[in-house]
Amino acid sequence: MTEEEFTAWYGQSVRRLTGQLFVMTGDFHEAQDVVQEAFVRAWGARRKLDGELGPDAWIRTVAWRLAVSRWRRVLGGHRAWRRRSDPVAVEGxxxxxxxxxxxxxxxxxxxxxxxxxxxxxxxxxxxxxxxxxxxxxxxxxxxxxxxxxxxxxxxxxxxxxxxxxxx
Missing domain, CATH: 1.10.10.10 (Winged helix-like DNA-binding domain superfamily/Winged helix DNA-binding domain)
Incomplete structure (x- = not known):
């Protein structure tokens, strides 16, 4: 995958994949973090992304594994993060x-x-x-x-x- 193809793919898929990981993890901030980290890792492996499962599946798999690793390492910190809230006015x-x-x-x-x-x-x-x-x-x-x-x-x-x- 070329740099231009990667950039186009990122622009088309980052929101969708973040939404999918949000549904899988139940935490929007965590989903954003793990998807971004997965894309960083994908950048380094972009020449191998056209594999059997495809790049979206690669991102979902890496992001899910990152989320599980974080849960195992920082369970107590994760609870504190979920209690944290930033006052933002948004429609419910x-x-x-x-x-x-x-x-x-x-x-x-x-x-x-x-x-x-x-x-x-x-x-x-x-x-x-x-x-x-x-x-x-x-x-x-x-x-x-x-x-x-x-x-x-x-x-x-x-x-x-x-x-x-x-x-």
């Missing part, structure tokens, strides 16, 4: 998206990753398996379980919240 999000985001954040990380790739990013099961290193059967299992949990959380958020506290 669509209530459905808030409910969906909250429901996705309740899923275990692998189920959330598979659900986000399949339902938000429109990545087929085979490509999810290749991107995550899971078998297709495992991806389907994660999707099935994610659907069941999402349905429960979205049907009655109050009930599922009470059930989560008692588990």
């Amino acid at each position: 999000p669509d209530p459905y998206l808030v409910d969906l985001g909250a429901a996705l954040r309740r899923l275990p990380p692998r189920q959330r990753q598979c659900a986000a790739l399949f339902y938000v990013c429109d990545v087929p099961v085979g490509a999810i398996a290749a991107e995550t290193g899971l078998s297709e059967g495992t991806v389907k299992t994660h999707l099935s379980r994610a659907r069941a949990l999402l349905a429960r959380h979205l049907d009655d958020p109050e009930r599922s919240s009470r059930e989560d506290r008692h588990v």
